[in-house]
Amino acid sequence: MSVLLKKIKINIYSQFKRNLSNNxxxxxxxxxxxxxxxxxxxxxxxxxxxxxxxxxxxxxxxxxxxxxxxxxxxxxxxxxxxxxxxxxxxxxxxxxxxxxxxxxxxxxxxxxxxxxxxxxxxxxxxxxxxxxxxxxxxxxxxxxxxxxxxxxxxxxxxxxxxxxxxxxxxxxxxxxxxxxxxxxxxxxxxxxxxxxxxxxxxxxxxxxxxxxxxxxxxxxxxxxxxxxxxxxxxxxxxxxxxxxxxxxxxxxxxxxxxxxxxxxxxFLPSEKQIKWAKDLIEAYHKYAASGKGAFNFNGIMVDSPTLKQAENLIKFVEVVGKDTNQ
CATH class of the missing domain: 3.20.20.60 (Phosphoenolpyruvate-binding domains)
Incomplete structure (x- = not known):
């Protein structure tokens, strides 16, 4: 698993992981x-x-x-x-x-x-x-x-x-x-x-x-x-x-x-969708570190709802166990 996904697991999905532990x-x-x-x-x-x-x-x-x-x-x-x-x-x-x-x-x-x-x-x-x-x-x-x-x-x-x-x-x-x-x-x-x-x-x-x-x-x-x-x-x-x-x-x-x-x-996302979500989250972290809000990603303006879509997609494939490193 990439460093990025480890960070996602620890930082973004901590609440989700707590829910998992409680079934x-x-x-x-x-x-x-x-x-x-x-x-x-x-x-x-x-x-x-x-x-x-x-x-x-x-x-x-x-x-x-x-x-x-x-x-x-x-x-x-x-x-x-x-x-x-x-x-x-x-x-x-x-x-x-x-x-x-x-x-x-x-x-x-x-x-x-x-x-x-x-x-x-x-x-x-x-x-x-x-x-x-x-x-x-x-x-x-x-x-x-x-x-x-x-x-x-x-x-x-x-x-x-x-x-x-x-x-x-x-x-x-x-x-x-x-x-x-x-x-x-x-x-x-x-x-x-x-x-x-x-x-x-x-x-x-x-x-x-x-x-x-x-x-x-x-x-x-x-x-x-x-x-x-x-x-x-x-x-x-x-x-x-x-x-x-x-x-x-x-x-x-x-x-x-x-x-x-x-x-x-x-009901699984495609490899293309997984890559899109990973790349978007990585780009978000770069922009967030600079203190910026919404940003342009591959021709679309990314705000909180778009980021949430990407986060939800990655958290879903993490639970299913589909390979997210492709």
């Missing part, structure tokens, strides 16, 4: 759902180079297999988090509050010897659901550290109440044992809720998709994009993933192992 920030480019009632698929998922695994109790499990899913996940949690070559997010997607299955899920999962890194809470429609969920977590005094929570927005009501949901989640987390870390847009459920027709261009969900990513950024949360259900169409997946990344999304839901490398590559 408050994890990369979630691909959020892979794995049916919680299928031990074979769970073991296979553990062997993948994937950022985030969600052992599923919800949509990926038939109604008559919910209890089996809970018990299977409980056993896997008791066995401990698998050792992998790099850090990954080990989560569970429970059923929604209004499904009346949520409490059963929590009663089993949160009594395991080892807790998941993250709980995914689907179909969040209003703040009352969040308050109930928070109160359930409070029952488990064994939660000594904050557990990360991913909130799924999948209905018109959820989109309408999104600001209040995020505000309440942040406020509740101040004195509770959970920390909101991401918003997920459940595009297919949203379409069903509003009665829209699905198109390849996703124009019918453009407003909701943009609102979610905007709100996520406003509340310093990650934004995870829609599922691409044609799991064999990897070219289409790549195109939609790049589109989501260009919109500001930080990751995407995936339903098949073959989708993982395509999505994770799409």
């Amino acid at each position: 408050q920030y994890k990369i979630r480019r691909a959020l892979l759902y794995v049916p919680g009632d299928d031990p074979k698929k769970i073991n296979k998922a553990y062997k993948l180079d994937v950022d985030c695994i969600a052992l599923d109790c919800e949509d990926g499990v038939a109604a008559n297999r919910k209890e089996q899913a809970r018990n299977t996940i409980f056993e896997f949690l008791n066995n401990g988090k698998p050792k992998k070559s790099r850090e990954f997010d080990w989560g569970v997607r429970i059923n929604s509050v209004k499904s009346e299955l949520c409490q059963n899920d929590l009663d089993v999962i949160l009594t395991a010897q080892n807790l998941p890194d993250t709980i995914s809470l689907p179909k969040v429609n209003d703040t009352e659901e969040l308050k109930w969920f928070s109160s359930q977590l409070e029952r488990f005094t064994a939660l000594k550290t904050k557990i990360s929570v991913i909130l799924f927005i999948e209905t018109a009501q959820g989109i309408m109440n999104l600001k209040e949901i995020c505000t309440t989640a942040k406020k509740l987390s101040e004195n509770r044992n959970f920390e909101p870390v991401a918003l997920v847009f459940g595009g297919d459920d949203y379409l069903a809720d509003i009665g829209a027709r699905k198109t390849d261009q996703l124009t019918e969900v453009l407003y909701a998709r943009q609102k979610l990513v905007m709100m996520a950024k406003a509340f310093q949360l990650q934004a995870i994009d829609v599922v691409y259900i044609q799991y064999k169409d990897l070219d289409g997946l790549k195109q939609q993933s790049i589109e989501g990344a260009n919109m500001g999304y930080t990751g995407k839901q995936v339903i098949h192992p073959d989708q993982v490398p395509v999505v994770q590559e799409a």
